[in-house]
Amino acid sequence: MKKAMILAATAALLMPAAAMAERTGEEIYNAKCSVCHVAGIAGAPKFGDAAAWAPRAEKGIDGLLATAKSGINAMPPMGTCVDCSDTELKAAIQYMLDAAK
Numbered sequence: 001m002k003k004a005m006i007l008a009a010t011a012a013l014l015m016p017a018a019a020m021a022e023r024t025g026e027e028i029y030n031a032k033c034s035v036c037h038v039a040g041i042a043g044a045p046k047f048g049d050a051a052a053w054a055p056r057a058e059k060g061i062d063g064l065l066a067t068a069k070s071g072i073n074a075m076p077p078m079g080t081c082v083d084c085s086d087t088e089l090k091a092a093i094q095y096m097l098d099a100a101k
Helices: 002-014 025-037 050-057 060-070 086-099
Strands: none
Touching: 025 086, 050 060, 050 086, 060 086
8 A cells, every 4th residue: 555655646746747737717617617607507697797796706705616616506516627626616716707897
């Protein structure tokens, strides 16, 4: 077991930095969130729709992150980004909030 842990740690250190880099909010949005948020599928607030995003923005970024992680209405937990870190989810949420100003 110890040997396996050492090998895994070594492999992680040898990965290119780009492979370990967090994706931007725009990248996450385009790859994952836009599937529902462009057209407002199942009640998702549309990208850039200030009126739809205003009451959600009142929750604050941490409240929206909690909702994104647990899911809400038709949105499953983590949306469609099961491989997103909290930082990436926050960046995607902030990207959508900024577009709705």
